[in-house]
Amino acid sequence: xxxxxxxxxxxxxxxxxxxxxxxxxxxxxxxxxxxxxxxxxxxxxxxxxxxxxxxxxxxxxxxxxxxxxxxxxxxxxxxxxxxxxxxxxxxxxxxxxxxxxxxxxxxxxxxxxxxxxxxxxxxxxxxxxxxxxxxxxxxxxxxxxxxxxxxxxxxxxxxxxxxxxxxxxxxxxxxxxxxxxxxxxxxxxxxxxxxxxxxxxxxxxxxxxxxxxxxxxxxxxxxxxxxxxxxxxxxxxxxxxxxxxxxxxxxxxxxxxxxxxxxxxxxxxxxxxxxxxxxxxxxxxxxxxxxxxxxxxxxxxxxxxxxxxxxxxxxxxxxxxxxxxxxxxxxxxxxxxxxxxxxxxxxxxxxx
Ligand SMILES: Cc1ncc(COP(=O)(O)O)c(C=O)c1O
Numbered sequence: 001x002x003x004x005x006x007x008x009x010x011x012x013x014x015x016x017x018x019x020x021x022x023x024x025x026x027x028x029x030x031x032x033x034x035x036x037x038x039x040x041x042x043x044x045x046x047x048x049x050x051x052x053x054x055x056x057x058x059x060x061x062x063x064x065x066x067x068x069x070x071x072x073x074x075x076x077x078x079x080x081x082x083x084x085x086x087x088x089x090x091x092x093x094x095x096x097x098x099x100x101x102x103x104x105x106x107x108x109x110x111x112x113x114x115x116x117x118x119x120x121x122x123x124x125x126x127x128x129x130x131x132x133x134x135x136x137x138x139x140x141x142x143x144x145x146x147x148x149x150x151x152x153x154x155x156x157x158x159x160x161x162x163x164x165x166x167x168x169x170x171x172x173x174x175x176x177x178x179x180x181x182x183x184x185x186x187x188x189x190x191x192x193x194x195x196x197x198x199x200x201x202x203x204x205x206x207x208x209x210x211x212x213x214x215x216x217x218x219x220x221x222x223x224x225x226x227x228x229x230x231x232x233x234x235x236x237x238x239x240x241x242x243x244x245x246x247x248x249x250x251x252x253x254x255x256x257x258x259x260x261x262x263x264x265x266x267x268x269x270x271x272x273x274x275x276x277x278x279x280x281x282x283x284x285x286x287x288x289x290x291x292x293x294x295x296x297x298x299x300x301x302x303x304x305x306x307x308x309x310x311x312x313x314x315x316x317x318x319x320x321x322x323x324x325x326x327x328x329x330x331x332x333x334x335x336x337x338x339x340x341x342x343x344x345x346x347x348x349x350x351x352x
Pocket of ligand 1: 050
């Protein structure tokens with residue numbers, strides 16, 4: 001089941017090797033370790049992500065260096081280029097909300113060649129100029145958490161074109177052993193341990209679920225895209241709402257539909273909008289507070305001003321509900337609530 005799931009994933013993502021693991025956070029840990037990153041090394045990444053991305057760098061004993069995001073809300077190539085030092089060992093870009101990062105543009109801007117890991121926890125099923133996520137970066141990591149495009153309960157994967165990288169990830173997934181339990185048959189009962197790994201395996205039961213889920217990927221992405229298009233069409237008329245970016249050539253997997261609130265145009269700030277939506281029973285939320293400003297990262301030198309656009313986005317973004325079973329009526333409820341909050345907010349401003 002594990003091998004079948006890995007083959008199916010590799011084929012779908014047009015990449016030579018897929019290694020499935022316990023979750024997307026472990027996938028990041030193993031990607032970092034497979035590149036030989038350790039104490040004293042620097043890894044450039046984005047603050048506009050789930051904390052798991054930067055934590056993988058810290059756990060390896062290395063230093064996360066935060067660059068800013070561009071208009072696409074993924075890492076900005078110029079900002080990354082400026083952050084490169086002699087100690088930089090890799091870049092981890094994040095396909096924010098399901099939009100694939102332009103890894104080729106990132107690589108072209110670098111002052112010297114560096115491996116790029118794409119944290120594609122949001123973007124399985126997306127593509128850039130027709131090339132699927134998984135085939136764009138040196139290592140791509142995926143998450144199969146229940147909120148993602150496909151799920152195995154918990155689960156994740158590393159995808160890589162390089163056989164050596166994939167082999168190191170396979171070993172790290174299984175205590176650094178030179179063979180798996182399945183391979184130790186007959187005369188082949190001996191094994192060695194060549195690196196410090198752990199049990200990061202996905203179970204066969206989860207892999208069976210993953211195989212079935214993968215067959216639904218295209219329809220899930222299509223349903224999400226349809227809802228995202230509809231959100232765009234009906235939100236456009238509300239003042240002060242910025243719609244998600246749609247750079248040419250990129251097809252998002254629409255894991256998230258995240259709008260920007262411009263308080264001057266909309267009438268109140270983002271936090272008030274989230275509170276008001278929640279008061280209406282609509283589970284709007286934020287992806288993400290800027291990682292370098294979280295307490296753990298402030299203790300390690302994170303200060304405001306490092307990444308102005310990501311910091312502004314973390315003040316202005318709202319993730320609206322988006323899920324394949326969402327009905328048009330559900331979606332209209334969300335938009336109506338946003339219209340009403342805008343009317344209430346601007347009326348309040350007039351009164352005061
Ligand atoms: C951008 C990003 N990276 C990594 C992860 C971690 O994945 P997992 O929850 O499977 O450990 C997530 C999870 O939501 C994520 O959003």
